[in-house]
Amino acid sequence: MTYNNHVDTVSPEGAIYYLFGATGDLAKRKLFPALFSLYKEGKLSDNFAVVGLARRPRTNDQFRSDLYESINEFCRYKPDDAELWNRFTEHFVYMSLDINNVDGFRELNALSTELDKKFNIPGNRLFYLALAPSLFGPVSFNLRDGGMLESKGWHRLVIEKPFGYDLPSAKKLNEQLNQVFKEEEIFRIDHYLGKEMVQNIQVIRFANAFFEPLWNNKHIANVQITLSETVGVEERGGYYDKSGALRDMGQNHMLQMLTMIAMEPPSRLHGEDIRDEKVKVLRSLRGYTSSDDVRKHVVRGQYTEGTVGGKELPGYRQEDSVDPESMTETYFAAKVYVDNFRWAGVPFYIRTGKRLPVKTTEVVVEFKSMPENVLFAQRHDLSPNLLVIRVNPMEGIYIKINAKKPGSDNAVQPVSMEFCQSCQIGINTPEAYERLIHDAARGDSTYFTRWDEVSHAWEFVDRIAQAWREDKSDLAFYPAGSWGPEEVSRLLDEEGFHWWPVNGQEEDNVIWITNNGK
Ligand SMILES: NC(=O)C1=CN([C@@H]2O[C@H](COP(=O)(O)OP(=O)(O)OC[C@H]3O[C@@H](n4cnc5c(N)ncnc54)[C@H](OP(=O)(O)O)[C@@H]3O)[C@@H](O)[C@H]2O)C=CC1
């Protein structure tokens, strides 16, 4: 199988990028590397500037040296070409600023006018808020009150998740932002939408005669979406203990992936058309009708001490900044229905958890079985056909079919045919953040979440959270390094399904036909 590497060389028009939270973890691990990759690939025009903003004092030189360390450690390109590096860092300045101090924004405005002149920038301004969500509203007001939105060009606000804690808080935040920015100026990040293979879902679906005609309840038995992580809560215990897996991964990444799998084909490949179709899926999610209904369809768990990759690990309650009696879930799985004509009756099983045995994000589409007692099904226990989309860290797809066992008397054997994209082009695909910053700079909001998507997702998730608040007794415990609470399998047992093995757990009896050298 071949892969044609298409490089998008369109440069956005010049702009100043304001990085609020420039001394934070996200800037270091994701945002600086993304900017450098864009520069290396010619996707940033030369008329750009980046202003790093946070409270702690930093000289421009210190800031540029932070930049170097971050890129050296986390970027897929290394800062080893001194001339290119100097040209790149010339565009970076740092200013100490407290979000709550409007005078700082006036100073920032004066600095911006100088940068516009120096780099020939037509007043375009992109504000990236890598900040605690409580600061999103105050920044917006001070951007306005400090005169930052009076320049001639466009103004765009890119905001990190979480967008609220529940529907009421998300509404309040949205109302604050709307006092300053129009919906089309707000770019809500869900970094899963920037992932190569999540974007590939619509190509696989809508560009293949193999799949689209079968993509419905007549042919699909169930869909399984797994986002498993080996990491625990790392340094984010304070945030995570208030959030939990449902809000941290469920409300956003998991439901977004579900919409990409379930949406109708948009009439045009335009951002608004695609988002319209995704909203329709979110609107069709069957809400749980009662707390008992939630308990029947949703399982939650928390990791206890255990072993991952031979390493002894503490339980969640022993993690830094976590309440030693915490009842926060680090795992959840749910059976979800999309009540529309295409999907009526097809269960979507979703699961995510921390401290699971492997890091993988995968979608398994299980097709309905062949009629029983006909031809080969009479004599063999035929395995259902699967389409598996591997999102990360491995990227690719495989299909599992039944074929004749060579040399046998019509014995049937499952065969997997794999296109391993990451094996062909390595880990060199653009990082999600790279794509998303580039898209925001070009004003393309296709892979950002619109307010109606966010609000429907909260509505669905809030019902679960409410049931969990009322009664905490269903929180199950699982040792770190296991696949989560055992009762999870009951979600699938009822329909006679089981979780298919994900990457790293392949079944032994399957023959692989692959381009990855296996
Ligand atoms: N880190 C991650 O992996 C992910 C993070 N996110 C989201 O990204 C956002 C940032 O996260 P992260 O980088 O981890 O957070 P950090 O706590 O590491 O960084 C927060 C940043 O905000 C700055 N800051 C805090 N208060 C103020 C203030 N009053 N005025 C100006 N600057 C301030 C801090 O700098 P200083 O103290 O110098 O002022 C620091 O640069 C959050 O919304 C988070 O949920 C989303 C997904 C993943």
Ligand SMILES: O=C1O[C@H](COP(=O)(O)O)[C@@H](O)[C@H](O)[C@H]1O
């Ligand atoms: O948004 C988040 O995502 C990460 C997982 O992202 P991935 O790209 O590494 O799959 C998760 O660890 C984190 O808790 C969550 O906030």
